[in-house]
Amino acid sequence: MFLDIGQGAGIAGATGVRPFLPPLLVGALASSDAGIDFDGTDWKFLEQPAFLGVVLALTVASYGAERSGANRLLISRLTGLVAVVLGALLFAGALAAGGNEAWPGLVGGAACAALAFVAVGELLGRARSRLDPGAAALLPIYADGAALLLAALAVFVEPLGFLGLLAFAFLLVGGRRGEDRKYAGLRILR
Numbered sequence: 001m002f003l004d005i006g007q008g009a010g011i012a013g014a015t016g017v018r019p020f021l022p023p024l025l026v027g028a029l030a031s032s033d034a035g036i037d038f039d040g041t042d043w044k045f046l047e048q049p050a051f052l053g054v055v056l057a058l059t060v061a062s063y064g065a066e067r068s069g070a071n072r073l074l075i076s077r078l079t080g081l082v083a084v085v086l087g088a089l090l091f092a093g094a095l096a097a098g099g100n101e102a103w104p105g106l107v108g109g110a111a112c113a114a115l116a117f118v119a120v121g122e123l124l125g126r127a128r129s130r131l132d133p134g135a136a137a138l139l140p141i142y143a144d145g146a147a148l149l150l151a152a153l154a155v156f157v158e159p160l161g162f163l164g165l166l167a168f169a170f171l172l173v174g175g176r177r178g179e180d181r182k183y184a185g186l187r188i189l190r
Contacts, residue, residue, distance in 0.1 A: 001139060017076075017121045019113065020059035020085035022143050022151035026090055027052045035155040036097055043093030043102065050128050089112020112165055118171035126175060 023046075030047035038044045040168045045051050062082075065075050092107025096102040124143060128136040154161030 009071050017083070017117055017124065018059065018062055018144060019086055019117065020062065020139065022147050023055050023086045023090055024052060025053070025148055025151050026155060029152075029155055030097075034093065038093050038097050041093065041096035041102070041157050043089070046089060046093045052166070057087070070180055076121070080114070081090045083117045084110045086117075112168075115165070115172065116168045117140065118150075119168040119175070123171050 009123075022170050026036060030050075032048075033039070038047050062075070062079055062188045083131030088106045088109040090105075091112065092102040095105040120143060124139050128139055150161075150164045154164065
């Protein structure tokens, strides 16, 4: 249920929801002290080459698993779990970097990442079902680009991160409401 994005929406991992590029960007920015800095906190590892190397390895493994035709539901759930963990770590680290208590970021970051993963997964699943295969193949590139842009904006213009969260909630609620209306209309035609 937690990472189940709905039957009509497709599978998130198959539609391009990959949570790896934003942590790589934020870690790279933090290591150069550009916009965020985890130095002086217990979260310094988020900008260390070893952590970023692990995230990069997960990126390559995820991409390889998608291309291999492995179990898409399993890939989606594992990717969702990684998204939740990375979201929790980054939010906690960002709070600590701002001089605040970090533990609320573990809970809030996990919730934000889960919301984003499900909302974007459903959006891309709906879009994929309406596009021809060539155009649908580009969706992961668009999703990765949008994720990088939102991560950069969240680092440099902090309130935009909260607006992104509201947009994810709107996508989730609006998309599900639209699906309910579609099926209600189909019942009327019977």
